[in-house]
Amino acid sequence: MSFLGTKEIETERLILRPFKLGDEVAMFKNYCNDERVCEFxxxxxxxxxxVTKEYLQVCCLEKYNLGLTYKWAIVLKETNEVIGAIDVINYKIEKHQASLGYVLGYNFWGKGFMPEAGKAVINHLFNEGFVRVDAWHHIKNEKSGKVMQKMGMTYEGTLKKFDMDKDGKLQDMKLYAIVKN
Ligand SMILES: CC(C)(COP(=O)(O)OP(=O)(O)OC[C@H]1O[C@@H](n2cnc3c(N)ncnc32)[C@H](O)[C@@H]1OP(=O)(O)O)[C@@H](O)C(=O)NCCC(=O)NCCS
Structure with a gap:
């Protein structure tokens, strides 16, 4: 296996690239300040x-120096603006497994951007040698379930009290996954 981490990826409408200083402006404007985006x-x-600048520094830029990290800014080619993010939130090298998380600005919902980004990331991870990529969503976050399906993932079951919501309460999550053929 060869692990490249946050390598730049180009899709039809998007560039997925590492975050950089200055991205806080578009991050804050497009998704970090929006309650609709944070609901689940x-x-x-x-x-x-x-707050966004601090988050960018601590949770993105510093992570790149700590070891293998997969944390992409999603940039819309048309405007060259950061409109969201897609991450590997957890991986197990020995089992060749990775878990995805993602977020997109409200004004960009419903255009298939996240399925486009997700498929490219899954392809990248499979090329690196991962054999299973999964993701889960709050049981009420049907939009995200649709994205997982469009990324080619299959529903595997509901995990009881599996992850926290923003109030720190454990909630049931729906698990989806795709495996490399
Ligand atoms: C979930 C999310 C990534 C979807 O990304 P996207 O690029 O809009 O995905 P799609 O265009 O494929 O739309 C997915 C579904 O969202 C719903 N949707 C799209 N636009 C919407 C809007 N403006 N309002 C409400 N729902 C909408 C539709 O049900 C759509 O499915 P359909 O096309 O089969 O009808 C995005 O809504 C988001 O970032 N939400 C907030 C963060 C989040 O929930 N992250 C996932 C955590 S597990």
Missing amino acids: LTWRPHKNIE
């Missing part, structure tokens, strides 16, 4: 751009 996530909307 583990974090609350950022109150101001300083």
Whole structure:
């Protein structure tokens, strides 16, 4: 296996690339400050751009230096703007398994951007040697279930009290996965 981490990936309408300083402006404007985006996530909307900048520094840029990291900014080619993010939130090298998480700005929903990004990331991970990629969503977050299906994943079951919501309460999650043929 050869692990490349956050390598730049190009799709028809998107560039997936590592985050960089300055991205906080588009991140804050497009998704970090939006309650609609955070409804089923583990974090609350950022109150101001300083929070986003801190998040970018600590949770993105510093992670790239700590070892193998998969954390892409999703950039719309048409405007060259960061509109979302897609990450490997967890991986097990010895089992060749990875789990995805993703977020997209509200104004960009419903255009198939996340399935497009997700398929490219799964392809990248399979090329690196991963054999299973999974993802889960809050039981009420049907939109995300649709994305998982469009990425080629299959529903595997509901995991009881598996992950926290933003109030720190454990919630049931629907698990999807795709395996390399
Ligand atoms: C889930 C999410 C990534 C979907 O990305 P996307 O690029 O819009 O995906 P799609 O265009 O394929 O749309 C997926 C579904 O969202 C729903 N949807 C699309 N636009 C919508 C809108 N404006 N309002 C409400 N629902 C919408 C539709 O049900 C759609 O499925 P369909 O096309 O089969 O009808 C995006 O909604 C998002 O970032 N949500 C907030 C963060 C989140 O929930 N992340 C996942 C955590 S597990």
